[in-house]
Amino acid sequence: MDDTLYLLDGYSVIYRSYFAFFRNPLRNPRGENSSAVFGFFRTLFSLFREYQPRHFAVIMDSRVPTFRHEQYEQYKANRQETPEDLRAQIPVIEEILQALGVPSVRVDRYEADDVMATLAERCRSEGRPCRVISGDKDLLQLVGEPVRILRPGKDGIDEMDRDAVYRDWQVWPEQIRDFLSLIGDTSDNIPGVKGIGKKTAADLLSRYGTLENLYDHLDDLTPARRSKLDAGRHEAFLSRGLISLACDAPLPAGGADYELGDLDYQAAAPLMIAQGMTKLVEQTGVSPVVTEEGAGPGELPGDGAAPEKAPREGELGPSWSPRERAGLVLSRDEQERFAREGRCELVTTREDLTRWISRAREAGTFAFDVETDSLDPLTANPLGFSLACSADEACYIPLRGPEGALFQEEYLRQELRSLLTDPACRIVGQNFKYDYKILSRWGIRPGQIYFDTMIAAWLVDTSAGGYGLDRLARDYLGYRTIAFADLFSEGEAPAQKGRRGSSGDDRNFGDVPLDLAARYAGEDAFVTYRLYTVLDRLLDKREVRDIFTSLEMPLVPVLAEMETAGIGLDVFALEEYSRELSLTIERVEQEIHDLAGHPFNIASTRQLQEVLFQERKLQPLKKTKTGYSTDTAVLQELAREDPLPERVLAYRMYTKLRSTYVDALPRMVHPRTGRIHTSLNQTGTATGRLSSAEPNLQNIPVRDDQGRRIRDAFVPRQDWVFVSADYSQIELVVLAHLSGDEALMEAFRNGEDVHRRTAGLIFGVAPDEVSAEQRRIAKTINFGVMYGMSAFRLSNELGLPRKQAEEFIQAYFGTYQGIGRFIEATVARAEVEGEVRTLLGRPRPVPDILSRNKTVKAAVERVVVNTPIQGTAADIVKKAMLAVSQRLRQENLQARMILQVHDELILECPPGEEQQVRALLLEEMSGAVSLAVPLGVSVESGDRWGAMHQ
Structure with missing residues (x-):
């Protein structure tokens, strides 16, 4: 019988888990940070499964100061105070451990390391195997049979025996204590010997x-060594x-064997669900959602209370938490209705079809969804349609199934067109943009697209991180949708799965038996209708109804x-540029090898580290898990003193341009249209900006020659031209309006060069005497201040001394005092309201x-200041898009919008319409909203995208 004693360093795992999600913390149903709780129990259960x-x-560590603090008052004195939201999670972890029945040990005045050392030495004396699970290097001194260390890492658990310790540290376990005594430990404020590093210490020992x-x-x-050691x-x-x-910590009496009995997952489940760990609960075999009679959604058998639904682990916050925060409580009846499966009718006769269309028309508002044979909206064919007029019942109208066609296509198209284009009917959908594109190609332009549940959920909580139907159903309704893979027998499921079918596989939704297809497709409709009933109320609770509608x-x-229209691409131009880039990359690679004195793999981080920090003796700036960092910021700093890092930056830029754009874009030309079709995502950002994907056309460099070469490859259809309208410095315009700063507003009202004016005020010179360098500094500060630019960052970006950068920022706020007041007022309001809003009312929660924690708060304050500015700019661009689109239709123009990038709209314009379109753009964009300062718009045209903005 295995009597190995496993000892888990509790605080090591807790801290590691907390900081693993530091930038995007996980949150429990109450919006509290739960990263440490989740990470700890994920690690714990993984250990239980593996070992x-x-x-x-x-x-666990002592709650009171230890004997080491008595020996050395400065012990751990430089450690930051434990963040409050981390400290609050420790009692929760201990409560769940107790409910599970997992032994936990804490000894006052002794650190966890000492307790583990005491138990490990007891095992050694008994000849009993012991495994200490910790990432703490101090514990490596315990290694020696039968004691080993298990070190958690990103690639799993690394078991450390004597040889492994030597491999990693070049000293043996019994030398670790002396090794650390020489090099010290800044995290614990252990001094060590000044000037003695790891390599020297290992060599000496x-x-x-x-x-x-x-x-x-x-x-x-x-x-030199004698002097350092003698002094230290x-x-x-x-x-x-x-x-x-x-090794003599006074262990608590009893339980010395620490036998682990059967874990009481049932008792721990409610506590874990309360922290948002539903998936971990499921992995234990306990069901967190039970729908049998007598147990409501979210209840556990035997529980008297129904815990709230929890988010999926690893996702940013619970998407359903705004329902709770807004005070929207579903009735018991609604909870039961929304958690159980609805009825799904298969419609196969004209009589049944007429009945359902009449029901939908009578209801006025209905959920609608299209099932297709592919995920590509440019080639997908509709297979059937689902419809729901209530939360309990839906139908599926198959166009065709495994046995062939069920309805004559033109007949079904006419019947659905009469419903979907009826101005008295309101269509509810989930990600309806996809359905719209499918229906448009099929000959139906839907009329009143009333409610999209994906967009509504995003507006309700922009921090949720995901808005798919499956997740929204689970988080808002407590309902689990049918997985697409479950529609196929084992071994038959397509390689690519999705709510709407699959592409790239012979099997698709059309192969699914109709009774099962009806259940799956009908579920899409009635779940969407249920989400509509919940989210519709939340729009009012969150005061986002107006911006939604x-x-x-x-x-x-x-x-x-716009997505369907796409944009033309000159493939031959990119192929030629690719050949040029290949030659440039070869030249830069040779320059790097010449500087290094030998060839090496520039793309290898390890080899680059050796060249920079060992061979060229450059000073490392920051450390990562794999050694000293070679990221862009580090290389930019190192390039000031050595030419090789600058060449590496150039090499990375050219290789990224080639792989990400020059070689990739031609492969993304659609075979049916011969054009590029990016996806413009409404729900991809928290500020409201549209994001671009597959391909991302917003990240192509704007001003440099390389980016212009890529943009030169984007072309309009033959004999047409591009017309581009771009807002001038829109974020600074918005800042002027929101801050009410007179000096900044005056500059825009007078049509001045704002950066030149700022430079003149900061440097105390007339605007016409401002140098190019002074204007560059002012421009950096103008745009940087809205992103919370610090003096440190300004110093790095401009290569200025830190003190001078501080003086520039102080001078800026002295010049534009209204901006300082705006920042202070915005942060103060967010501290009270827990959110920040754009000028048009778009909210963004800021729970932290x-x-x-000063670092966390500073980061959130930057978000608080930037969101009203960037988000308002995004709202203005969207209003302009709607106005331009409407004018194009009203004036019956052929020109069409095809792209929106940052603050720019790009239209494709036929011969004879260019001047009319230019005037239209200028009028509609400059008048999109009324601000205290004018909106500047510049309009250009050209036969290539790169020909504009030169």
């Missing part, structure tokens, strides 16, 4: 074995005393038509605005 321990204990023997032979060392003698032995593990919903068909 199946019979004896196990979680070891390999020669002299121990710290005492090393100091007995100082005369054998070089003068006291610190070395002080450090060793602090690093030494106490007047801005986001009208934009759906506009974006659908009151965090006591």
